[in-house]
Amino acid sequence: MAMELGPGIPRRCQCGAMTIALTSKTRENPGRKFYRCGVVFGENHVFKWADDAIIEEIEVITGKLAAMEEVMIGMKEEITDLKKDML
């Protein structure tokens, strides 16, 4: 069964447990940080390298920020219009 994980830093595992951040000590990936399920280390539980997760997280945040900027521009325009109506 494939895990349905959203992009970015995984905060919760599919099983409901919070994730934990750890550092790899394997010969293949020494010192590489990762997130995994805080309860079970195994199939169907979250495992994600932190470098991948953080790059995705930045992309998610950048998208949210752009959407917020759009909203703020709209609000600013509304305030300008409201001020005009008050004069």
Ligand SMILES: [Zn+2]
């Ligand atoms: Zn889990």
